[in-house]
Amino acid sequence: MSAATTESATPSTTPFLREGAFGHATGLSCRECGHKIELGPHYACPECFGPLEIAYDFPAVTREQIEAGPANIWRYKALLPVPDDIEQSPNMEPGFTRLLKAHNLGRELGIDNLWVKDDSTNPTHSFKDRVVACALSAAREFGSKVFACPSTGNLANAVAAAGARAGMKTVVFIPSNLERAKQVNSAVYTDSLVAVDGNYDDVNKLASEIAGEEEGWAFVNVNVRPYYAEGSKTLGYEIAEQLGWRLPDQIVIPVASGSQLTKVDKAFRELVKLGLVEDKPYKVFGAQATGCSPVSVAFKGGTDAIRPVKPDTIAKSLAIGNPADGIYVLDVCRRSGGAVEDIDDDAVRDGILLLARTEGIFTETAGGTTVGVLKKLVETGQLDPTLETVVINTGMGLKTLDAVSDRVGPAATIPPTYAAFAATGLTEENVNR
Amino acid sequence: MSVSVRIPTILRTYTGGDSEVSAEGADLAGVLDDLDAKFPGIKGRVLDEAGKLRRFVNVYVGNDDVRFLDNLATPTPDGTQISVIPAVAGG
Ligand SMILES: Cc1ncc(COP(=O)(O)O)c(C=O)c1O
Ligand SMILES: [Zn+2]
Numbered sequence: 001m002s003a004a005t006t007e008s009a010t011p012s013t014t015p016f017l018r019e020g021a022f023g024h025a026t027g028l029s030c031r032e033c034g035h036k037i038e039l040g041p042h043y044a045c046p047e048c049f050g051p052l053e054i055a056y057d058f059p060a061v062t063r064e065q066i067e068a069g070p071a072n073i074w075r076y077k078a079l080l081p082v083p084d085d086i087e088q089s090p091n092m093e094p095g096f097t098r099l100l101k102a103h104n105l106g107r108e109l110g111i112d113n114l115w116v117k118d119d120s121t122n123p124t125h126s127f128k129d130r131v132v133a134c135a136l137s138a139a140r141e142f143g144s145k146v147f148a149c150p151s152t153g154n155l156a157n158a159v160a161a162a163g164a165r166a167g168m169k170t171v172v173f174i175p176s177n178l179e180r181a182k183q184v185n186s187a188v189y190t191d192s193l194v195a196v197d198g199n200y201d202d203v204n205k206l207a208s209e210i211a212g213e214e215e216g217w218a219f220v221n222v223n224v225r226p227y228y229a230e231g232s233k234t235l236g237y238e239i240a241e242q243l244g245w246r247l248p249d250q251i252v253i254p255v256a257s258g259s260q261l262t263k264v265d266k267a268f269r270e271l272v273k274l275g276l277v278e279d280k281p282y283k284v285f286g287a288q289a290t291g292c293s294p295v296s297v298a299f300k301g302g303t304d305a306i307r308p309v310k311p312d313t314i315a316k317s318l319a320i321g322n323p324a325d326g327i328y329v330l331d332v333c334r335r336s337g338g339a340v341e342d343i344d345d346d347a348v349r350d351g352i353l354l355l356a357r358t359e360g361i362f363t364e365t366a367g368g369t370t371v372g373v374l375k376k377l378v379e380t381g382q383l384d385p386t387l388e389t390v391v392i393n394t395g396m397g398l399k400t401l402d403a404v405s406d407r408v409g410p411a412a413t414i415p416p417t418y419a420a421f422a423a424t425g426l427t428e429e430n431v432n433r
Numbered sequence: 434m435s436v437s438v439r440i441p442t443i444l445r446t447y448t449g450g451d452s453e454v455s456a457e458g459a460d461l462a463g464v465l466d467d468l469d470a471k472f473p474g475i476k477g478r479v480l481d482e483a484g485k486l487r488r489f490v491n492v493y494v495g496n497d498d499v500r501f502l503d504n505l506a507t508p509t510p511d512g513t514q515i516s517v518i519p520a521v522a523g524g
Contacts, residue, residue: 032489044519046443049478049489051522131523152524198496200524205493208518212442212452221523228523257522308500322491322498324522 236267
């Protein structure tokens, strides 16, 4: 029975694919021109170079079926391009992270009803574990021998760990100036961390060239990108389910390539289409750091043409100067009545400290950007503080300690005597948060 | 002005499967014209109806995206390496 059919492509006839290898996915469809091809390790439309996306013939799914599933992203497996027996093959089982009511941050910003979706508790401490889990499933089904990616850091961590657990060879490529912690967080899982002299866009170019030459390599965000990107939908599904099967009024999401933001919106629309949540208007807001804000600049300029930039910001996980899904971010934010905003590096640091000191959540620079942009959106009147708002924390602060280590430290260094302590003046009345 | 052009997988049907071909031209527009003479139709896949680079293709002359240079008017000196690469998202 078919509850909601999206653009159906011809069912796959590729001989090497086992039956049901991609769940209810029926093919790949070009987001730009609608051209359809069969499932395979393809990512660019042969007609117009547009991004290929998964087309599905979704089954009827109930809330009860989803709620009875495991406490990870596979509870939504019927809506993902993964086989029904996905839990049988070793993977990191990311997802179903906490949705926290942010009373203190809400009070501080004057937002009545604020939630933080905290994805820093995933296995390698970023939302990237979600996308990688879906990419790993695809790589397995295609019989790929090497699991790889170009990365701004978090993706490399997730690919290296998932590859280790899956018993696959991994090769991960990062810009050589990346935070030390992110380098170590990949290198512990794989011998093959390659640091490239250049920025993410250079690394991405190199990976695309390698993907064109090497058979049997699954670059999670290049040749298996359509499968990978679907993993971000689970963030949207979880938020709706954790709110009691309804959509928030407003949501703030960081933007690098723009893939995650567009997929959260896709998730919300799918839930409506499947009858799992009631339809309602919601606004989507994108967050960038000013030192790499090509999408924010285009939003404010009212254009569709995103001019690439050379990134210069401490928010390295968001430092993609040539964001491929940027125009779709503009579409989503404009259509929904949201916006794309950016803040400078000092405001990114402030955002990290604000979230830490109000909610006890230590986020990385991407989250500092998102919280800082949330604050700016309230101050500029772009976000309505009386509406229910969700902000996504996509990554963990321990990976970007340098961003704030100059700003925090001991209030005093004293000998172990009561007199020395008393001399600090740290009494109950004047100890701050 | 002979340059070397790296061809993405989806355009290799035009080049008989070759991933690297040589071409002539003083600038990127000239190189694309020469490629189209050798492999008819290939230019129409890289450029849109208005003759501009398609939105989801990145073209590099040397290591630089031509949108940081002079787009189709970017000079292509002898021995330049040109790469045509589909845009990808997710990092
Ligand atoms: C922590 C974090 N947040 C957000 C993003 C942005 O994701 P996207 O490229 O899907 O816009 C990234 C990575 O690229 C990231 O590492
Ligand atoms: Zn197309």
